[in-house]
Structures are given as C-alpha cells and as structure tokens.
Amino acid sequence: MSIGFTEHDHGSCIAQGVASVEAACAAKGLQLTAARRRVLEYLLAEHRALGAYDILDKLRKDGLGSQPPVAYRALDFLVANGFAHRIEHLNAFVACTHPGQAHDPAFLICKECDAVAEAQIEPVKNDLDETARDAGFRLERAVVEAEGLCPKCQQDDQK
Amino acid sequence: MSIGFTEHDHGSCIAQGVASVEAACAAKGLQLTAARRRVLEYLLAEHRALGAYDILDKLRKDGLGSQPPVAYRALDFLVANGFAHRIEHLNAFVACTHPGQAHDPAFLICKECDAVAEAQIEPVKNDLDETARDAGFRLERAVVEAEGLCPKCQQDDQK
C-alpha cells in the first residue's frame, strides 16, 4: 500500500483518518452517521479513487443501503466538509489526507491503477489568483489533476 | 460575447478558428470531415462549454448524425489533436483558443453561465513537474480548472 506512492504501514491510516474526521465533526456539530463513517473507511482503506458505484456495492454488502442516493449522499457529505475529494478526471473519490485543514489540493493520478497522491501546491494557487484577477474573474475553487504513471506501474511496465 | 471574458467582435472567431484548424489538419494530414468541422464550429460559436449531447442535438438538426457515437467521435478527434479541450469539471467541451500550438492550458470556468476562458500558466506546470519528480511520478498530462464567477455574472448577481 502506498501513500504519496511510498510504502508505509497502512494499518494506522484508517484509524487515524476516522479519528481526525470524528474530531472535526464533533467540533463543527456534524453527524458522522453509520453510512458516512463506513464510506470514509472504504476510501481510507485504499489510496485509490473509488467510483460511487464501487462504494454502493460495498454499502450493499454491509447492509447499509442499496440505492445510488445512499452512496451519493454520503460522498456529498464527505466532500462538502473537506473529508474527501472528488477526482473529476475519473468521476471518482478519494479520502482527504489532511481532513479539516484548509488546503488547495493537487492530485497525481496513476492512469493504470487509479492510485492517487494528494500534493500541496501553494504557488499554483497564487498564479491562478493573479491570472483570475487580470481577467476580472472571481476565483472560488481550483482543481489541479495530473495524470501519469505511479512508481509501481512504471516498474510493472518495464517487465 | 466574451473571450477571456472581454467583449470583442465575435464574427471573426469562427472563421479564424476554422481556418487555423484547417491549416493544422492540412499540415498533419488529418481529415477535417463535415461532422468534425461542424462540431468545431458549434464550439467556436460560443466561448462556453457544450456537452456531448448538446452537440449531438445540433448535429441532428443539421442532419449530420443522430446517435451518441457521432458526437463523441468528432469530439475525440478535436480533443486528440488539440483543437478542443474537455472540461472535466463539466463533462463538456470548448474550442481551443490556440489550436495547433503546444500549450498547457488552465481554465477559468464560470459556474453560472459555463463561460470558459483559457489561460496559459507555465509556472503551474513547472511546480507540478517538480512535485511529480519528488514523488517518483511520471507526469504526462495536467489539468487545471478553476471555478468561480465571470465578470458578467458578478455584475448580474449584484442586481
């Protein structure tokens, strides 16, 4: 398992992720209901983008819902509150690696295995702010998604 | 009509756009067939993102096709050759403002009217390259999409 494409002890990822989201919810008076928590766990379990219907399949198996709105509602909640991100390029979702903290994420997306690394790119935001100001555009949100090959898939391809 | 959100004489946009794509196709031995040219014209006619099914409706009215693959094939051709861009955030498409020239586009997308301005942000690419290198990621393509309000919609909202 990789985060930022590097090997690591994955065991604590889920626990810590859930814990920090729990804390954030408690602080903001948000309800981390069963379905929402479970979806967060699915996402935290893999540093990969999961589609809404992948999520829905898992919810079905766990007996937490069987219809699309169930998955979309949970995902909407997580994304709206900064606990997960939507990867536009894949119509899919990943857990946020800095839940609760304000940040402008950029994503490195492996086009073979859908692994996603979340990077911080402050300068990009500054460039965009400047460009937007010049154009008279009121910038509210920026998405940076880079597509390529993660280290693992680069190795695999050479075989 | 606006380009880069500024007022301009729109008449020449389509003619010049088609002309430069024609030239690029001639240079590269690509076929700008009837459906492809028409779709390019639809996109050039508006500095806005159009969905594949918007395009398909227009193709139907023009008697150039009635099934989804017709629209998607033309759009794929235009995007693959750099004559149009896909806006991931909207699942929609815009004509490229620098067809034929190599460039790393960033988009300013109005969330009210879907107007799209294409900006050049070289530094972003450099930042990303560096971030990717640090992560061992082989970067192939980057998408930068900013969401906000165009000058016109900012004015309209104040009323």
Added chain:
DNA sequence: TGTTAATTGTTATAATGTATCATAGCAAGC
C-alpha cells in the same frame, strides 16, 4: 413533548459515455 431540521429509504429516471459489428470510401501495390 412537541416541533423543526436533518437524515434515510425508495422508486424512477436523467445524463453521460462505450462496445460492438457492419458498411463505405479511398489509396497503394500487385
């Protein structure tokens, strides 16, 4: 406890995108 707001359950449907196979046009080389 009563009231309101938030969440969940459920059905149906919309919107977006592909796989597949058949057909047509055209140019290169025999």
Added chain:
DNA sequence: GCTTGCTATGATACATTATAACAATTAACA
C-alpha cells in the same frame, strides 16, 4: 481490375454515472 489496409460512418444496444422527488424516520433542542 483486384485485393489489401486504413480511416471514417452508420447503427444498435448497453454501461456507467448522477439526480429528482417524495415518503418515512430520526436527531436536536427549545
């Protein structure tokens, strides 16, 4: 002429992703 290979079209069906709408339930709190 004929075949071969390539590109583009036509056409059907299907897959995937996402939302609308409304009823039922639960949580929050005065």
